[in-house]
Amino acid sequence: MDIPLIDYPTGATVATDLVNTSPTVRTDGDGLPTPESLTEFLAEHGLRLDAVTDLAPTAEDLFQVHLLRREVRGILETETEDQAIAGAHVLTRRAALAPALRRDVEDRWQWHVPTAPGAPLADELAALVGVGLLGVVRVLGHGRFRACEASGCRGVFADTSRAGRRRYCMPERCGNRVNVANHRARQQVRSVVR
Template identity: 65%
Template sequence: MPIGAYAAGIELANELVSTSPTVRGAEALPDLGALSGLLAGHGLRAPVHEDVFQVQLLRREVRGIMETETAEQAVAGAGVLLGRAGLAPVLRREPGRPWQWFVPTVKGAPLADELAAFVGAGLLGAVRALGHERFRPCAAPGCRGVFADVSRSGRRRYCMPELCGNRLNVANHRARRRETTS
């Protein structure tokens, strides 16, 4: 994973944490199909059935890091994730591209450990580039989600804008309509 491309690791971290029953009310990562869907488009290897439970456990670790009180705690936790399968960073260049840092993983490492390294590097990149204050709880009433805001403006408020943000917008719209009709 390119270290400078921490946003990809954060995107996966946010998606992973949002699958939790704590956030959704029910397990959104119950089986191999759901895990395959989550990982699609991230350039990672295909999961097998045995990976589902391990990735569910990883989800708890990632959430714990996003809920830390200090940057030092977040860095320590992300470093542990990175160390599960990450090797020493290397400088590499793809043809026609500039040099970039990459974090290779141990050959044959379990998928959950590869994901831990990918997400850990993303979390470290976010702390370094944006600061620990970008790790936030969801602002939607009743939602227990957490996320890392890597938006340019740093104003993201919801763990799942398309769900939590939309739900709140619909509720506000309905409240305004009730006020105008009464």
């Protein structure tokens, strides 16, 4: 796998989405219960990891990704920038090789981080996530690692939005739940006022 450094939001998005597949966050159980669900997760994110080019993820791959999910959550919950950087460095070292300068499709020089040939799926994913989280801290700051604001949610995320105002780990789920609750509360107030 070859990870472009300018594409740190991809790694940060994968980090957020991976952490929020946890049964700790989801009320409907584990979001990655089977190797097939891991295949779907990788496809949804457009990830073509070298470890699964010709093979489907195994139960062992899934187990290792579940362990990675805990590590990533720990990084997103760090109290300091230095802790976040140290954690992300640990992830990148699992499969990443030295950065390389290569021309992109528009013939511009870009930094890339390749992964080691034969690296396991979880290690390649760790390198991608590590590079993404390092990019978030470098470009946007550690303050972009946040906890979900939805009541009762234990989700965390890396906010890579331009404005930096994201409030929910899964806007389509938590944000919608909050909006529905607020709407119902307004409706209740209106019915009492009448």
